[in-house]
Amino acid sequence: xxxxxxxxxxxxxxxxxxxxxxxxxxxxxxxxxxxxxxxxxxxxxxxxxxxxxxxxxxxxxxxxxxxxxxxxxxxxxxxxxxxxxxxxxxxxxxxxxxxxxxxxxxxxxxx
Amino acid sequence: xxxxxxxxxxxxxxxxxxxxxxxxxxxxxxxxxxxxxxxxxxxxxxxxxxxxxxxxxxxxxxxxxxxxxxxxxxxxxxxxxxxxxxxxxxxxxxxxxxxxxxxxxxxxxxxxxxx
Numbered sequence: 393x394x395x396x397x398x399x400x401x402x403x404x405x406x407x408x409x410x411x412x413x414x415x416x417x418x419x420x421x422x423x424x425x426x427x428x429x430x431x432x433x434x435x436x437x438x439x440x441x442x443x444x445x446x447x448x449x450x451x452x453x454x455x456x457x458x459x460x461x462x463x464x465x466x467x468x469x470x471x472x473x474x475x476x477x478x479x480x481x482x483x484x485x486x487x488x489x490x491x492x493x494x495x496x497x498x499x500x501x502x503x
Numbered sequence: 504x505x506x507x508x509x510x511x512x513x514x515x516x517x518x519x520x521x522x523x524x525x526x527x528x529x530x531x532x533x534x535x536x537x538x539x540x541x542x543x544x545x546x547x548x549x550x551x552x553x554x555x556x557x558x559x560x561x562x563x564x565x566x567x568x569x570x571x572x573x574x575x576x577x578x579x580x581x582x583x584x585x586x587x588x589x590x591x592x593x594x595x596x597x598x599x600x601x602x603x604x605x606x607x608x609x610x611x612x613x614x615x616x617x618x
Contacts, residue, residue, distance in 0.1 A: 426606045435507075435594055435609035443604040460615050482546070490536070490601045491560070 394419055396485050398494035406502050411470040413497050415483030418464065423487040425466045427457055430480045430496075439481070442466060453477070462482075473501050507610035509595050515616045521583040524613045527576055528597030536607060537570055537580050538594040546594075551601060552578065557602070585617045 399414040407417045417423060424443050428436040440451025453476075457468045464481060478501045483494040508527040510517040516522050528535045536551040550560040555572045563570070567586070572578040582589055592614050 422604070424604045424606070428606075428609075433614075435611045436596075436607075437609070438606050441604070441606055484606070486606075488602055488604045490548060491550060491607060493546050 394485050394487055394489070394492040396483050396492050396494040398481075398483050398497050400497055401495065402498045402500060404500040404502065405473045407475055408472050411468070411473045411477065411499065413468040413481050413483075413499065415457075415466045415468065415494060416464055417466065417483075417485040419485065419487055423485040426484040426486075426491070427451065427456075427461060427466075427468050428482045428484060428493075429457070432480065434481070436482060439468070461476060473499075475501050475503065477501055505525075507595055507597050507608050509593075509610035509613050511613060513610065513614050513616075516585055518586055518617055519584045520617075521581065522585045522589075522615060522617075524580040524593050525613070526577070526578045526580070526595030526610060528595070530576065530609055532597035532599055532608070533575075534598045534601050534603070535578050536573060536596040536598075537578070538596065538609075539591045540594060540612070541591045549580070553601065574584065578583075582615075589616045590615055590617050613617075 395418045397416045426441045427439040442459045450456045480496045482496045484491045507529045510525045537549040539547045549562045550570045552572045592612045594612045596609045598607040
């Protein structure tokens with residue numbers, strides 16, 4: 393069965409600093425990989441997805457993620473954090489069944 | 504496209520009452536999913552349908568929970584009788600398939616409070 397691990401339930405950064413949210417998956421077959429963002433009192437919104445095309449994937453709001461097969465990782469980055477990026481971020485993977493979600497990482501952005 | 508539509512947005516009910524949550528998936532999507540989100544347990548898949556047929560309901564916590572999808576544009580999640588521990592945010596999502604490379608589209612959720 394697929395599993396997704398997000399390192400760190402909370403990540404704190406200062407406005408303007410680099411954002412790095414970590415995600416590792418377990419699969420012998422490269423899955424489809426996703427990052428979702430959830431703002432307070434809202435549903436999950438797709439940020440970006442990897443589907444075996446380019447390994448560096450660009451998403452909305454300046455976020456990007458790099459698929460590294462050798463490390464089974466799909467870390468999410470943004471060069472400069474903005475206050476509006478404060479939200480919970482979920483990594484997810486699918487292959488031959490339903491999406492498997494990580495437990496989420498809350499991103500806190502301080503001025 | 505209006506996206507996945509859930510109703511109501513908020514529901515407050517008394518313990519023992521029946522609660523029905525509703526979902527309208529995106530037209531053309533063949534798979535529909537019901538999730539529950541709590542602080543303690545995170546995001547849990549309760550049940551999903553393919554082409555209106557329930558495929559996996561192993562996540563449904565108890566017999567008090569039931570879900571139906573009478574047609575391609577409507578699904579319900581019912582809790583009867585409701586209990587305080589059912590308080591959570593319930594999300595509906597839809598997609599082309601359960602392993603779609605496009606991922607799932609989520610609704611805004613129903614926040615259920617059972618007092």
